[in-house]
Amino acid sequence: MTNPRMHAFRSRLGGLAYGGDYNPEQWDRATWREDVRLMREAGVNLVSLGIFAWVSIEPEPGKYEFDWLDEVMDLLHEGGVSVNLATPTAAPPAWLTQLHPDVFPIMEDGRPLGLGSRQHFDHSSPVYREYAANIVTRLAERYSFHPALAMWHINNEYGPTSYSDAAADGFRRWLQRRYGDLDTLNDAWTTRFWGQVYTDWEQIEVSNVMGVWMNPARRLDFRRFTSDSLLECYLAERHILRSFRDDIPVMTNLMPLYPHADYWKWAPEQDVATLDIYPDPGDPGSHISAAFHYDMFRSLKDGQPWMVMEQAASAVNWRDLNLVKEPGRMRLGSLQALARGSDSVMFFQWRAARGGQERFHSAMVPHSGPDSRTFREVADLGRELKLLSPVAGTTMRRADVAMLFDWDGRWGLEDTGRLPRNDFDYCDTVLRHHRPLWEHHHTVDVVSPKSDLTRYKVLIVPNAYLIGDEGVAAVTEFARTGGTVVMSFFSGVVDECDRVRPNGYPGAFRHLIGAKIDEYWPARPGERFTVQFADGRTATASWWREDIHLETGTALATYADGLLAGHAAVVTNAHGSGRVVYLATLLEDAAFDAVLLDAVRSAGVRDPFPGVPAHVECTVREDERNAYLFLLNHSPDMAVTVPLNRPGTDVLTAAPAAGEITLVPLGAAVLQRTR
Numbered sequence: 045m046t047n048p049r050m051h052a053f054r055s056r057l058g059g060l061a062y063g064g065d066y067n068p069e070q071w072d073r074a075t076w077r078e079d080v081r082l083m084r085e086a087g088v089n090l091v092s093l094g095i096f097a098w099v100s101i102e103p104e105p106g107k108y109e110f111d112w113l114d115e116v117m118d119l120l121h122e123g124g125v126s127v128n129l130a131t132p133t134a135a136p137p138a139w140l141t142q143l144h145p146d147v148f149p150i151m152e153d154g155r156p157l158g159l160g161s162r163q164h165f166d167h168s169s170p171v172y173r174e175y176a177a178n179i180v181t182r183l184a185e186r187y188s189f190h191p192a193l194a195m196w197h198i199n200n201e202y203g204p205t206s207y208s209d210a211a212a213d214g215f216r217r218w219l220q221r222r223y224g225d226l227d228t229l230n231d232a233w234t235t236r237f238w239g240q241v242y243t244d245w246e247q248i249e250v251s252n253v254m255g256v257w258m259n260p261a262r263r264l265d266f267r268r269f270t271s272d273s274l275l276e277c278y279l280a281e282r283h284i285l286r287s288f289r290d291d292i293p294v295m296t297n298l299m300p301l302y303p304h305a306d307y308w309k310w311a312p313e314q315d316v317a318t319l320d321i322y323p324d325p326g327d328p329g330s331h332i333s334a335a336f337h338y339d340m341f342r343s344l345k346d347g348q349p350w351m352v353m354e355q356a357a358s359a360v361n362w363r364d365l366n367l368v369k370e371p372g373r374m375r376l377g378s379l380q381a382l383a384r385g386s387d388s389v390m391f392f393q394w395r396a397a398r399g400g401q402e403r404f405h406s407a408m409v410p411h412s413g414p415d416s417r418t419f420r421e422v423a424d425l426g427r428e429l430k431l432l433s434p435v436a437g438t439t440m441r442r443a444d445v446a447m448l449f450d451w452d453g454r455w456g457l458e459d460t461g462r463l464p465r466n467d468f469d470y471c472d473t474v475l476r477h478h479r480p481l482w483e484h485h486h487t488v489d490v491v492s493p494k495s496d497l498t499r500y501k502v503l504i505v506p507n508a509y510l511i512g513d514e515g516v517a518a519v520t521e522f523a524r525t526g527g528t529v530v531m532s533f534f535s536g537v538v539d540e541c542d543r544v545r546p547n548g549y550p551g552a553f554r555h556l557i558g559a560k561i562d563e564y565w566p567a568r569p570g571e572r573f574t575v576q577f578a579d580g581r582t583a584t585a586s587w588w589r590e591d592i593h594l595e596t597g598t599a600l601a602t603y604a605d606g607l608l609a610g611h612a613a614v615v616t617n618a619h620g621s622g623r624v625v626y627l628a629t630l631l632e633d634a635a636f637d638a639v640l641l642d643a644v645r646s647a648g649v650r651d652p653f654p655g656v657p658a659h660v661e662c663t664v665r666e667d668e669r670n671a672y673l674f675l676l677n678h679s680p681d682m683a684v685t686v687p688l689n690r691p692g693t694d695v696l697t698a699a700p701a702a703g704e705i706t707l708v709p710l711g712a713a714v715l716q717r718t719r
């Protein structure tokens with residue numbers, strides 16, 4: 045279902061959104077005029093304005109200076125640039141923290157954050173919330189009906205956590221809502237262990253400074269509470285904005301897989317899912333992990349177009365080594381986001397700052413000005429995006445393969461601590477499962493335990509150590525009704541309160557995988573095992589083993605050596621009319637890929653672009669009339685020729701394409717075909 049606010053937004057822009065964060069408060073008036081001229085030259089049609097400008101708008105408590113912002117809004121409007129106007133609440137002014145030091149968040153070690161950066165607000169501080177509500181109200185009063193206003197950008201990359209007294213109050217209220225009474229909470233947190241039983245809500249605090257280890261269920265709930273409390277700040281601001289005008293889309297820019305916010309809860313509250321993404325030009329696989337994030341952001345709002353809200357025009361400045369994007373890489377990365385469903389290409393930032401923490405971060409207009417490689421590439425891309433206008437609003441073909449990504453599961457695995465091994469990386473694990481699918485051109489939808497799974501053929505469940513009853517039921521039902529589940533080790537172990545599920549491991553999925561696990565056997569550092577498949581192939585495994593005892597399942601592969609020789613390492617089991625493949629160890633990549641892809645193939649899901657090399661990304665976006673085939677060559681040094689099963693017209697060159705098409709290194713084509 046198309047969101048009417050986004051529908052109106054798209055009509056207003058007449059195509060894809062192009063632009064970036066704009067901070068005119070750092071520049072003089074003459075520069076503003078030059079900015080608008082250059083924005084027109086570059087094809088910019090949207091800027092995110094005033095993200096950190098609180099003190100420029102309210103230099104003293106209750107004293108407002110809107111003249112400069114009025115002028116900028118008018119200038120942009122006259123220049124044909126729409127505004128994604130930010131609420132500046134990620135940068136509380138110095139006067140506010142001076143007046144109310146308890147606006148500062150308290151860090152995990154009990155110390156407050158200081159002034160001198162940004163995001164120094166305590167999400168649970170009533171004082172912060174009050175002042176934030178006030179500045180948002182003032183902005184909404186003044187600009188809700190300004191003709192330049194196209195979207196509201198709330199805050200910026202919400203965070204951080206806080207362990208303050210205000211957070212403790214908020215946590216206790218949150219727990220009361222969740223558990224109702226202390227008996228239920230004590231049970232959920234297993235507080236009889238080490239005699240932690242609570243007899244008064246006031247005894248519950250948030251300090252993370254412990255002599256020995258923290259109660260894992262409390263830690264988990266604190267994670268959930270923090271995400272909800274940050275979301276409350278967003279919702280309070282959105283409520284104010286909507287009370288003035290209800291037809292403007294509202295969003296907040298999210299980071300890739302931020303640990304403190306459960307995006308499944310945040311996404312429904314946004315008109316569009318928006319992502320800030322900074323693939324590392326020094327990492328040869330960064331476009332593959334970017335593809336996962338794009339799949340996730342598309343999936344957050346059920347396949348609707350999403351938006352890249354920030355990316356770098358060239359280098360960032362926050363890694364130890366900040367490589368430039370070589371010629372063509374920024375363009376290719378931008379087209380990749382479009383290929384996977386984005387309706388925008390936005391940057392941090394429009395003009396490179398002269399001073400401050402980000403003075404060496406690239407920008408659409410770099411320090412060397414418009415006569416520069418970066419600006420030329422930016423302007424060229426602007427022209428190409430105009431050609432791609434018809435792509436706006438189209439959606440990607442529905443995936444056959446779904447990947448479970450669950451914040452509860454992630455927190456369980458990474459944060460509760462004291463597991464058989466304590467170096468699990470949930471996100472890396474998910475990416476490891478996504479890569480072979482990407483290499484075979486499979487679109488993957490990312491799903492939560494609450495998602496509708498009926499439309500998928502395959503469900504990938506990476507290391508789902510903690511999974512709630514609803515998730516267990518969803519995965520089990522998916523297999524029972526004919527789906528193929530690919531699940532990796534240490535899944536289904538505990539419930540949503542981090543309590544081990546009864547009747548042997550994996551309590552939640554013992555019937556599903558058709559096997560009981562007696563013990564988890566993490567491997568010693570460097571330890572390797574040989575695994576033998578039924579067809580005689582062998583492979584190396586490491587990191588993790590499970591002492592598996594087959595019940596209804598059968599072994600796809602067994603250990604050929606070590607104390608578990610003869611035990612299953614990969615299990616398959618029929619369940620209802622579906623099937624499960626359970627990987628009980630960490631297989632080397634080639635063998636892992638083979639198991640996963642074989643399960644996908646057996647489920648009737650074919651590589652939609654067979655014969656096209658892995659480094660050529662191929663996707664289709666479409667509407668009722670047209671399909672747009674994106675072909676992206678990620679190799680920086682090899683041209684590639686791709687066979688075409690149907691002719692089309694390359695939107696970027698207007699050239700007809702039939703039979704085959706050649707892509708230069710880092711080259712791309714977008715073929716339009718009627719459906």
Ligand code: GAL
Pocket residue numbers: 200201320322354360361392402405
């Ligand atoms: C983002 C942030 C921007 C800018 C950018 C630099 O996380 O939202 O304000 O700091 O990083 O890469």
